Amino acid sequence: MSFKETIQSNIQLSYFEGQIPVNYQYTLGVAGNKFFETLKQKGEFIASVCSHCGVKTIYPLIYCEECFNPIDTYVSIELEGELYSFTKCYRDYQGNTYDEPHVIGLIRFDGIKGGIIHRLNINEKDLKLGIRVKAKLKPTNKRTGGLDDIVCFEKV
Ligand SMILES: [Zn+2]
Numbered sequence: 053m054s055f056k057e058t059i060q061s062n063i064q065l066s067y068f069e070g071q072i073p074v075n076y077q078y079t080l081g082v083a084g085n086k087f088f089e090t091l092k093q094k095g096e097f098i099a100s101v102c103s104h105c106g107v108k109t110i111y112p113l114i115y116c117e118e119c120f121n122p123i124d125t126y127v128s129i130e131l132e133g134e135l136y137s138f139t140k141c142y143r144d145y146q147g148n149t150y151d152e153p154h155v156i157g158l159i160r161f162d163g164i165k166g167g168i169i170h171r172l173n174i175n176e177k178d179l180k181l182g183i184r185v186k187a188k189l190k191p192t193n194k195r196t197g198g199l200d201d202i203v204c205f206e207k208v
Pocket residue numbers: 102103104105106107116117118119120121
């Protein structure tokens with residue numbers, strides 16, 4: 053395929069077989085670590101709160117994106133939010149077809165800038181923008197401090 057050809061299907065997109073050695077670790081940073089430690093230990097989401105302009109952000113930050121002031125305040129927020137956007141995924145990264153489409157959503161939280169993108173477990177007939185959804189978490193003894201501590205979001 054040349055770069056001038058028009059792609060007619062997403063499975064025509066280029067990908068390469070094989071492996072790329074990954075010799076680094078991605079760090080969560082100070083605020084990201086607080087978020088996932090709180091999720092693991094308490095089963096809660098936290099947002100950062102800028103003491104200068106008052107903006108609350110999830111995932112939490114150590115500097116405010118609005119006024120650039122350092123942040124050292126974090127508050128727990130509800131596990132419930134609003135389904136802001138969603139999409140269905142029919143294939144995995146290798147192009148293999150899923151038995152059932154995976155539904156992924158962007159969840160935004162009341163009064164909070166940002167959001168969480170995660171799996172949805174919602175009946176097709178109920179899947180609408182703006183519905184209230186709530187995170188379903190793994191039991192405390194199964195949580196590892198990662199995004200998979202959230203099983204999915206479900207309709208409230
Ligand atoms: Zn600010």
